[in-house]
Amino acid sequence: MAQINATPTSRPVLLVLALALVVLLCYGMRVAFEKPGTALKAEMLASAGAGTSFTLEDGARIPGTGNILVEDELVAVQRVTAEGSPVNSGILLLNNQHTFKVVERGAAGTKVTNHAAGASVKEPGTLFFPENFASFGDEVDELFYLILWITGIAFILTEGFFLFCVFSFWAKPGMRAHHLHGHHTLELVWTLVPAIILVALALLQAGMWKSMKMEIPLADSPDVFEVQVAAQQFQWNFRVAGSDGKFATPDDVPSVGELHVPVGKKVRVVQRSIDVIHCFFLPNYRVKQDVVPGLAVPVWFDTSRAGRFPIMCAELCGLGHTKMGGTLVVHETADFKTWLEKESTLWTSENDGQDRPDWSGASSKIWWWWDQHDVGVHYQGEKTNR
Amino acid sequence: MHLLEATDFNVTTTPWLVILGLCVLMALVRLIAPKFYSHYLWSGDHKMIGKQFLVSSLLWAVVGGALALGVRWQLAWPGSEVPGFKALFGWPDGGAAPEHYNIMFTMHASVMIFFVIIPLLVGAFGNFVVPLQIGAQDMAFPFLNALSYWLMWPAFIFMAFSFYVPGDGAGAGWTSYPPLSETMLGDGQTLWCMGVWFVGWSSICGAVNYITTIVKMRAKGMTLFRMPLTSWSILITSILVLCATPVLGSAVTMLLMDREFGSSFFVPAARVVSDAAQATGGGQVILWQHLFWFYSHPAVYILVLPAMGMVSDMLANACRKPVFGYRPMVYSLIAIAFLGFVVWGHHMFQSGMNPALGRTFMIATMMIALPSAVKTFNWLATIYRSQMQLEVHTLCSLAFVSMWIIGGLSGIFMAATPVDIQIHDTYAIVAHIHYIVFGSTLFSVFGAIYYWYPKMFGRTMNKPLAYTHFIVTFVAFQFTFFPMHVVGSRGMLRRTADPYFYGNLQGMLPVNQLMTVAALILGAAQLVLAINFFWSMFAGKVCTERNPWKATTMEWNTPTPPVGHGNFDVIPEAHRGPYEYADPDAAEDFTPQFQAPAGSAKPVPHAH
Ligand code: HEM
Numbered sequence: 001m002a003q004i005n006a007t008p009t010s011r012p013v014l015l016v017l018a019l020a021l022v023v024l025l026c027y028g029m030r031v032a033f034e035k036p037g038t039a040l041k042a043e044m045l046a047s048a049g050a051g052t053s054f055t056l057e058d059g060a061r062i063p064g065t066g067n068i069l070v071e072d073e074l075v076a077v078q079r080v081t082a083e084g085s086p087v088n089s090g091i092l093l094l095n096n097q098h099t100f101k102v103v104e105r106g107a108a109g110t111k112v113t114n115h116a117a118g119a120s121v122k123e124p125g126t127l128f129f130p131e132n133f134a135s136f137g138d139e140v141d142e143l144f145y146l147i148l149w150i151t152g153i154a155f156i157l158t159e160g161f162f163l164f165c166v167f168s169f170w171a172k173p174g175m176r177a178h179h180l181h182g183h184h185t186l187e188l189v190w191t192l193v194p195a196i197i198l199v200a201l202a203l204l205q206a207g208m209w210k211s212m213k214m215e216i217p218l219a220d221s222p223d224v225f226e227v228q229v230a231a232q233q234f235q236w237n238f239r240v241a242g243s244d245g246k247f248a249t250p251d252d253v254p255s256v257g258e259l260h261v262p263v264g265k266k267v268r269v270v271q272r273s274i275d276v277i278h279c280f281f282l283p284n285y286r287v288k289q290d291v292v293p294g295l296a297v298p299v300w301f302d303t304s305r306a307g308r309f310p311i312m313c314a315e316l317c318g319l320g321h322t323k324m325g326g327t328l329v330v331h332e333t334a335d336f337k338t339w340l341e342k343e344s345t346l347w348t349s350e351n352d353g354q355d356r357p358d359w360s361g362a363s364s365k366i367w368w369w370w371d372q373h374d375v376g377v378h379y380q381g382e383k384t385n386r
Numbered sequence: 387m388h389l390l391e392a393t394d395f396n397v398t399t400t401p402w403l404v405i406l407g408l409c410v411l412m413a414l415v416r417l418i419a420p421k422f423y424s425h426y427l428w429s430g431d432h433k434m435i436g437k438q439f440l441v442s443s444l445l446w447a448v449v450g451g452a453l454a455l456g457v458r459w460q461l462a463w464p465g466s467e468v469p470g471f472k473a474l475f476g477w478p479d480g481g482a483a484p485e486h487y488n489i490m491f492t493m494h495a496s497v498m499i500f501f502v503i504i505p506l507l508v509g510a511f512g513n514f515v516v517p518l519q520i521g522a523q524d525m526a527f528p529f530l531n532a533l534s535y536w537l538m539w540p541a542f543i544f545m546a547f548s549f550y551v552p553g554d555g556a557g558a559g560w561t562s563y564p565p566l567s568e569t570m571l572g573d574g575q576t577l578w579c580m581g582v583w584f585v586g587w588s589s590i591c592g593a594v595n596y597i598t599t600i601v602k603m604r605a606k607g608m609t610l611f612r613m614p615l616t617s618w619s620i621l622i623t624s625i626l627v628l629c630a631t632p633v634l635g636s637a638v639t640m641l642l643m644d645r646e647f648g649s650s651f652f653v654p655a656a657r658v659v660s661d662a663a664q665a666t667g668g669g670q671v672i673l674w675q676h677l678f679w680f681y682s683h684p685a686v687y688i689l690v691l692p693a694m695g696m697v698s699d700m701l702a703n704a705c706r707k708p709v710f711g712y713r714p715m716v717y718s719l720i721a722i723a724f725l726g727f728v729v730w731g732h733h734m735f736q737s738g739m740n741p742a743l744g745r746t747f748m749i750a751t752m753m754i755a756l757p758s759a760v761k762t763f764n765w766l767a768t769i770y771r772s773q774m775q776l777e778v779h780t781l782c783s784l785a786f787v788s789m790w791i792i793g794g795l796s797g798i799f800m801a802a803t804p805v806d807i808q809i810h811d812t813y814a815i816v817a818h819i820h821y822i823v824f825g826s827t828l829f830s831v832f833g834a835i836y837y838w839y840p841k842m843f844g845r846t847m848n849k850p851l852a853y854t855h856f857i858v859t860f861v862a863f864q865f866t867f868f869p870m871h872v873v874g875s876r877g878m879l880r881r882t883a884d885p886y887f888y889g890n891l892q893g894m895l896p897v898n899q900l901m902t903v904a905a906l907i908l909g910a911a912q913l914v915l916a917i918n919f920f921w922s923m924f925a926g927k928v929c930t931e932r933n934p935w936k937a938t939t940m941e942w943n944t945p946t947p948p949v950g951h952g953n954f955d956v957i958p959e960a961h962r963g964p965y966e967y968a969d970p971d972a973a974e975d976f977t978p979q980f981q982a983p984a985g986s987a988k989p990v991p992h993a994h
């Protein structure tokens with residue numbers, strides 16, 4: 001069979017093609033990333049002022065929560081019930097009517113609510129990860145960029161050498177390849193060098209992981225604020241202790257979809273699920289933890305700035321998974337106090353913790369269930385005092 | 387048994403009836419056309435079984451590919467109908483509803499892993515190439531070999547039916563984590579379990595066969611360290627399969643029992659179903675993940691080790707140069723297989739497993755990158771100072787090496803536990819998977835098809851078509867998968883029907899549309915391969931040359947195509963290592979394993 005040999009003249013052509021591919025790829029991504037997501041724009045948003053509500057008709061699409069970019073202006077919207085109370089969960093089917101409220105709107109390019117969802121699209125300085133607000137997050141991001149550097153250099157060296165070979169070693173008539181079966185020293189070098197780098201990387205991160213996932217602050221310290229998360233298909237339920245600072249008492253404040261915490265605290269989160277596995281993901285806090293039925297796995301983060309941040313469900317939990325979002329609301333200390341007082345009177349007067357009508361509303365049976373079936377805080381196979 | 391006496395008689399019995407019908411049909415064919423039966427259907431010949439695996443996997447790849455395009459379609463134009471899916475699957479929404487989206491990605495992955503990649507690598511190329519390469523007359527157990535192919539058919543039928551049962555199809559992801567996979571209504575998930583169960587049996591039958599064949603049936607002179615790397619990789623892969631698959635089989639059986647017989651292996655206490663707290667339970671949800679990944683981490687290596695072996699063979703041939711560091715290549719294969727059994731927990735860093743364990747798994751995972759790196763350096767050194775031939779298998783092997791680098795490097799991000807917190811369950815994982823399984827494995831398969839095609843069918847594939855297919859696929863591949871690294875790290879979740887529900891993901895719509903358009907081109911390019919493959923079988927250029935690529939390994943010492951049962955018309959004997967290219971003292975630039983040293987007796991013709 002004829003072996004076609006690449007002639008030296010075809011090499012520049014190949015080189016140009018390869019470069020063109022790289023340039024095209026970069027350009028395509030650049031264009032695509034720069035373009036705002038106009039396709040989801042709802043017409044009625046353009047005119048709705050802050051505080052007003054509007055209803056989406058059949059088929060119109062809008063995110064359930066967070067911010068939307070309308071002609072370069074960020075608009076914070078929230079899905080609400082007909083009475084105007086917030087809904088952050090439940091399945092948003094395409095052909096249902098939904099009412100939304102415009103929470104706030106801002107001028108072009110400004111962030112409506114501090115660093116809220118959506119803002120990350122144009123945030124400076126975050127090439128890959130969304131903006132970080134957790135104290136341990138900086139370390140995580142540094143580790144990420146360190147690995148990016150190491151792998152980037154490894155990438156350039158290996159792929160560079162590869163491309164050099166690809167362009168240099170096409171067969172020439174009558175020539176034979178270098179007859180070499182291997183090289184002992186080389187093998188040693190390229191085993192040991194990556195081994196050292198990988199071991200160093202492994203050691204470097206062990207402490208970080210420990211402080212993020214193993215050293216969960218305990219609730220008895222004054223700078224720790226504890227919240228409980230009860231996940232269910234397809235909704236996030238949250239509970240914070242009322243003014244007595246204790247859970248399972250009548251002044252507890254339950255909420256659905258919105259987690260309210262004060263600024264400047266370590267937030268200790270204890271999470272359980274009543275049905276399937278969910279995953280509590282705070283992209284701006286570098287927090288992700290599966291919520292597993294039968295376990296009560298703790299995680300933590302700290303709050304440094306007030307604002308609204310997205311909560312996402314990162315583990316497939318069924319057909320409503322895609323809409324299982326929520327919002328983390330970090331309040332200034334004084335605001336939080338006001339909010340807590342208002343809410344705890346609301347809830348204590350409404351029910352005494354006994355009579356919980358259903359599983360889906362904020363006054364739900366779910367907290368009754370939580371208190372009935374207390375499993376303590378534990379990981380798989382191990383109860384922990386953390 | 388539940389499946390047989392279920393209330394919905396038609397639905398749950400139909401797959402069984404179809405399987406029964408298939409058996410009857412086979413029996414009939416055996417009566418009417420025994421020759422046809424024993425040649426094309428229940429053939430004990432490893433070459434025919436290899437081709438059977440090849441053809442059925444390529445056909446399933448069409449299904450898997452269509453489902454992938456359905457997923458991509460939803461991500462680019464959410465809520466709109468995928469063209470043709472209404473008719474194809476009978477979904478009134480044409481794939482726009484979240485439950486159908488879930489079925490699409492679940493079945494895409496399941497089909498691609500269980501019906502395409504594993505059978506292609508191990509079933510098709512393992513079967514066809516290994517006995518020829520080690521100079522065996524056939525596999526050790528021809529009956530078991532045929533059984534391992536035909537056990538795929540019940541699996542095919544169950545999986546295919548799972549789309550059409552009322553209620554949900556299988557939509558809990560290819561990982562099928564309980565309790566979700568137990569609370570899924572409808573029989574789709576049950577059929578999925580049955581399908582996986584049969585695939586497991588098929589794999590085990592194959593593995594026993596490969597190990598026995600390679601250990602016991604090598605030709606004279608074919609010592610283990612003269613074996614080509616394809617055969618080595620199939621040996622190692624088979625050991626992985628043999629040790630890991632029973633665990634998957636058990637896990638799936640437990641899941642089936644939980645679903646159908648009321649056991650509660652994976653059912654936790656105090657779970658709430660239909661608004662009522664359940665009295666049953668006491669099982670461990672995470673147990674499934676341990677069992678599943680104990681199989682599936684080795685399985686991801688099953689998805690790539692044979693490809694590594696084939697690429698090593700093809701690369702040496704393409705470069706006209708010995709594989710650099712043959713022994714380190716073998717040792718790193720073994721190291722990967724060994725370490726592959728102690729890293730499963732890296733899929734479970736965020737699962738609620740005790741985080742102290744996560745640390746252990748992190749260190750083991752970092753270590754498994756090492757043998758992978760060693761292999762990469764050896765391939766690069768193989769290319770260095772070589773004499774590359776411009777052939778399709780050259781291009782495909784080169785693509786393998788370069789894409790493998792990207793997939794391996796992205797693994798290091800995920801192995802770093804704190805970084806994995808951010809990218810777990812996002813599109814960054816999807817990018818990692820596809821750079822390895824598509825970018826590496828599938829490209830090596832494309833190359834392997836082209837490389838061994840003459841030996842299989844006695845014809846060659848059309849070269850311009852093959853180039854076209856390669857180039858379009860390579861370019862479209864980059865556009866389809868590279869941006870996923872970026873959107874993933876920015877928080878775009880996988881397995882999410884409508885990610886734009888989240889305000890922070892909205893800006894990613896345009897880049898997703900870019901990826902989808904590229905994916906559509908990528909899909910269309912595979913038609914070129916399909917046309918070339920089937921057309922060449924009947925109309926390709928006839929090739930009768932024994933050794934068209936001037937290769938050194940034993941399979942090229944058979945007639946093209948090899949003679950029926952028995953393969954060789956000469957007594958195969960290996961006289962040297964597998965990669966004697968470019969020896970400056972030899973007459974030609976390659977000295978095959980089967981070429982007797984100068985001065986020794988001519989090979990004796992094989993008496994038939
Ligand atoms: C350099 C070596 C590699 C390392 C360090 C590595 C690391 C990882 C890690 C840590 C994950 C879990 C990420 C997560 O879900 O958070 C993962 C996922 C995955 N890896 Fe790798 N990997 C490597 C090579 C491979 C190879 C060779 C394959 C396949 C042939 C592969 C296929 C996969 C697949 C399919 C998944 C996703 C499974 C799923 O969740 O559906 N990886 N890898």
Ligand SMILES: [Cu+2]
Nearest residue numbers: 313315317321
């Ligand atoms: Cu979910």
Ligand SMILES: [Cu+2]
Nearest residue numbers: 683686732733
């Ligand atoms: Cu793995």
